[in-house]
Amino acid sequence: xxxxxxxxxxxxxxxxxxxxxxxxxxxxxxxxxxxxxxxxxxxxxxxxxxxxxxxxxxxxxxxxxxxxxxxxxxxxxxxxxxxxxxxxxxxxxxxxxxxxxxxxxxxxxxxxxxxxxxxxxxxxxxxxxxxxxxxxxxxxxxxxxxxxxxxxxxxxxxxxxxxxxxxxxxxxxxxxxxxxxxxxxxxxxxxxxxxxxxxxxxxxxxxxxxxxxxxxxxxxxxxxxxxxxxxxxxxxxxxxxxxxxxxxxxxxxxxxxxxxxxxxxxxxxxxxxxxxxxxxxxxxxxxxxxxxxxxxxxxxxxxxxxxxxxxxxxxxxxxxxxxxx
Numbered sequence: 453x454x455x456x457x458x459x460x461x462x463x464x465x466x467x468x469x470x471x472x473x474x475x476x477x478x479x480x481x482x483x484x485x486x487x488x489x490x491x492x493x494x495x496x497x498x499x500x501x502x503x504x505x506x507x508x509x510x511x512x513x514x515x516x517x518x519x520x521x522x523x524x525x526x527x528x529x530x531x532x533x534x535x536x537x538x539x540x541x542x543x544x545x546x547x548x549x550x551x552x553x554x555x556x557x558x559x560x561x562x563x564x565x566x567x568x569x570x571x572x573x574x575x576x577x578x579x580x581x582x583x584x585x586x587x588x589x590x591x592x593x594x595x596x597x598x599x600x601x602x603x604x605x606x607x608x609x610x611x612x613x614x615x616x617x618x619x620x621x622x623x624x625x626x627x628x629x630x631x632x633x634x635x636x637x638x639x640x641x642x643x644x645x646x647x648x649x650x651x652x653x654x655x656x657x658x659x660x661x662x663x664x665x666x667x668x669x670x671x672x673x674x675x676x677x678x679x680x681x682x683x684x685x686x687x688x689x690x691x692x693x694x695x696x697x698x699x700x701x702x703x704x705x706x707x708x709x710x711x712x713x714x715x716x717x718x719x720x721x722x723x724x725x726x727x728x729x730x731x732x733x734x735x736x737x738x739x740x741x742x743x744x745x746x747x748x749x750x751x752x753x754x755x756x757x758x759x760x761x762x763x764x765x766x767x768x769x770x771x772x773x774x775x776x777x
Contacts, residue, residue, distance in 0.1 A: 453511035453521075455594050460505070464496040471510045471522060475579075478518060484579060487558045488520065491576050494551040495524040503528030503572060509594060509757065515587060519560070519580020521753060525573050525761040531566040565747065565754050573758050575751065589616070590752035592760055593771040596626045596734075603630025604732050604771035607638045609645050614676060617645060620688055620773050621668040622732040624707060630769070633663035633709065641670070648672070649683040649717040653708070657685065660709025668708050669730055671701070675777055680728055683717035687733035693741045693748055694777075696723035726777040727755070734770030735763040752776055
């Protein structure tokens with residue numbers, strides 16, 4: 453996704469211009485792009501007024517053809533009453549109080565996660581088809597500050613037998629060559645949707661030899677068997693959280709395409725309300741899912757965005773993949 457810092461009033465116009473540019477590239481009409489402009493402007497202004505600044509992420513909605521997802525993330529004081537903040541006329545910043553209400557009217561869907569003292573994350577979906585079912589998965593890949601291309605890539609494949617395959621690849625370094633490695637991993641992953649995790653790791657390791665190489669991990673989710681099979685090479689971390697607690701998933705050291713030890717996958721049980729999360733080393737690892745009370749019941753994109761906001765190191769590409777059962 454495109455990463456847009458919002459730190460001072462001049463950044464509002466920049467955010468609007470960049471997000472409207474995305475809408476134009478996706479074929480939006482002038483009227484549709486105008487709605488996108490209103491949403492982008494209101495969210496950017498709210499980041500400054502109430503969050504003390506933050507950042508916006510914008511990109512195509514991967515599950516709604518022609519749709520756009522816009523995220524506004526801050527670490528400000530948060531909202532004590534989200535429902536009240538959505539009512540027109542409610543304001544704590546000396547404004548008319550129509551901002552979030554306007555966003556809600558313009559967007560196909562708006563979701564908010566906010567906690568007093570814990571910041572706010574707003575997700576607005578615009579255009580595309582209506583949401584008719586709960587979203588089960590999301591992938592968020594954000595470039596390193598100062599870069600336009602993200603060196604991480606992810607793929608989520610729903611298989612005919614009801615299982616789901618996840619891949620997260622972090623190209624070595626950052627920039628175009630890192631992106632080429634991770635995108636090649638995604639391409640190869642898509643060619644072998646029925647392969648086991650161990651076979652996938654072996655195939656990906658061989659297939660990335662002509663690239664810079666990547667850290668990567670793959671997971672096979674079997675809802676009917678209540679099981680996740682996971683294998684990784686390099687610094688991709690993952691965990692499962694559900695009513696049975698938290699189980700961290702194991703990757704082996706190495707770099708796919710260059711050096712890797714034994715190709716091995718591990719089986720993990722899933723209990724009620726499972727959430728599977730995988731993330732690159734653009735996020736710190738010294739945190740616990742238990743510190744995010746209530747988060748894992750939310751939309752997968754919001755889950756990924758909050759984890760990115762709270763734990764991104766800020767000096768590398770950062771990516772998060774989320775699947776909910």
